[in-house]
Amino acid sequence: xxxxxxxxAPTAGANSSSTKSEIPSELSPFGxxxxxxxxxxxxxxxxxxxxxxxxxxxxxxQVLLCQQGPTCDAIIFVHGFGGAGTAxxxxxxxxxxxxxEASKADAFFIDYPSxxxxxxxxxxxxxxxxFDLVRDPVYRIIQPSLPANAPNRARDxxxxxxxxxxxxxxAVITRRAVMDFERLSAxxxxxxxxxxxxxxxxxxxxxxxxxxxxIASGFGLDGVKPLGLAARKFYPSLRDLEEGSPALxxxxxxxxxxxxxxxxxxxxxxxxxxxxxxxxxxxxxxxxDFDHDPPFEPVMGKNHRSICxxxxxxxxxxxxxxxxxxxx
Numbered sequence: 001x002x003x004x005x006x007x008x009a010p011t012a013g014a015n016s017s018s019t020k021s022e023i024p025s026e027l028s029p030f031g032x033x034x035x036x037x038x039x040x041x042x043x044x045x046x047x048x049x050x051x052x053x054x055x056x057x058x059x060x061x062q063v064l065l066c067q068q069g070p071t072c073d074a075i076i077f078v079h080g081f082g083g084a085g086t087a088x089x090x091x092x093x094x095x096x097x098x099x100x101e102a103s104k105a106d107a108f109f110i111d112y113p114s115x116x117x118x119x120x121x122x123x124x125x126x127x128x129x130x131f132d133l134v135r136d137p138v139y140r141i142i143q144p145s146l147p148a149n150a151p152n153r154a155r156d157x158x159x160x161x162x163x164x165x166x167x168x169x170x171a172v173i174t175r176r177a178v179m180d181f182e183r184l185s186a187x188x189x190x191x192x193x194x195x196x197x198x199x200x201x202x203x204x205x206x207x208x209x210x211x212x213x214x215i216a217s218g219f220g221l222d223g224v225k226p227l228g229l230a231a232r233k234f235y236p237s238l239r240d241l242e243e244g245s246p247a248l249x250x251x252x253x254x255x256x257x258x259x260x261x262x263x264x265x266x267x268x269x270x271x272x273x274x275x276x277x278x279x280x281x282x283x284x285x286x287x288x289d290f291d292h293d294p295p296f297e298p299v300m301g302k303n304h305r306s307i308c309x310x311x312x313x314x315x316x317x318x319x320x321x322x323x324x325x326x327x328x
Contacts (some may be wrong), residue, residue: 002222006081006169006172006182010241013114016071022094023114029130039272040069040121042066042067042075042103042104042130043064043065043066043067043097043107044065044066044067044146044147044150045062045138046062046063046064046093046097046127047063047065047108047145047147048061048062048063048064048087048143049062049063049110049131049265050062050106050141050145050160050221051129051130051140051141051143051144052132052140052141052144053125053140053144054129057112057117057125058111058112058125058129058231059089059109059111059114059145060084060111061085061108061109061110061111061112061185062085062086062108062109063106063107063109063141063145064093064096064106064108064109064112064316065106065142065145065146065150066103066104066105066106067150067155068104069104069108069154069155069157070104070157070160071104071105071157071159072104072105072159073098073104073105073106073159073160073161073162073163073326074104074105074106074107074108074159074161074162074163075105075106075108075135075139075163075165075322075326076107076108076110076133076162076163076164076165077089077106077107077108077109077110077163077165077167078091078110078112078126078165078166078167078170078171078174079110079111079112079166079167079168079170079318080114080115080166080167080168080170080171080203080205081168081169081235081238081241082115083114083167083168083170084111084128085111086109086111086302088228088308088309089109089308089309089311090308090309090311091309091310091311091312092308092318092319093109094232095104095310095319096322097320099319099322099323100324101322101326102326105163106142106159107196108133110126110129110253111128112125112157113187114169114170115221115235115237117145118170118240118247119169119173119240119241119245119247120176120240121175122169122173123172123173123174123177124177124180126174126177127176127178127180127181127187128143129175129189130162130177130178130181131181133159133316134159134162134189134193134196135193136276136296137157137159138153138154138155138156138157139155139156140256140288142157142306149218156196159196161196161197161198162196162197162198162290163198163200163322163326164178164197164198164199164200165200165201165202165308165322166201166202166204166210167198167202167204167307167308168202168203168204168205168284168304169203169205169241170263170307171199171204171205171206171274172205172206172207172240172247172248172251174199175199175206175251175255175274176251177234178194178197178198178199178271178272179251179254179258179272180254181193182194182258183254185202191267191268193246193266194268195270195271197222197270197271198270198271198272198325199271199273199274199275200274200275200321200322200325201274201275201276201277201319202277202307202308203277203278203279203284203285203304203307203308204274204276204285205241205284205285205286205292206248206251206252206290207243207248207285207286207288207289207290208241208242208243208244208245208285208286209241209242209243209283209284209285209286210243210249212283233287240285242316243286246311246317251293255272255290255291256291258270258272259292261319266281269292272291272292273291273292273294274290274293274297275281275293275325276289276290276297277296277297277298277301277307277317277318277321278296278297278298278299278307279299279300279304279307280298280299280300280301280302280304281302281303281304282302282303282304283303283304284303284304285304297321299317302315
């Protein structure tokens, strides 16, 4: 891992675009979501994501923007049930800002209402964001989030790859969102656009989960099943994540159908497959392979929550997984 010196936060100055942030070094005001991080000179300080298309459901999301273009990749982190945009990943944002492989990447730490809404609704939110990220990222997402004195990015700039790093429920909603681009005629992506997507999942719930344990894990209490049983009635949307649920059956059926159709037409199915990591001590999600995903990578000594949280030099599997995806 390579690191750079910590940059001095830029000061607010004359704004060359009215859509840019007036507080260039602003961190999330939401307590536990804020991280005290050091970054390489390649990225601006982490700040609140100001997506034009957000109607309030993703207002706690964060972004780490590259300082020097052209930017090649977008990395989107999507938490699981009960998670948060940055807190779920702990020091992952700091690491993304310092590894050489991400020096030309923008990173987005999405926060969505995982406790209160269905998989379908959350997937629709993510799909809308991904549509803007692929079709018009600068005007709809980047420009409003840049520091006030940052240079403008070219309006026609597009990402070469869109890498989605998701945990648990996040894997289900992102998989649903990407697949839906082929099901909705009004926003159908071209094959070139679909080929931009790369899926990296940690403890995905796409084959189902033990709902009481998932709820307990969402509250940071792994293995406390009675709490999950008591809280289950307050989160009816989690029925979507139960093993054998209609939502997961449809997810698997749609993926198989799309894969078979694209294979018959000689088209790539890369965006339908994910690189998956499962933890040795995870008792929350089913660890069966989903459709034609490659066999998952086992991670020793971790559980459902800890698998996606790198710990400096003590646990680097998530970082190495991302670096492998980012490498040419």
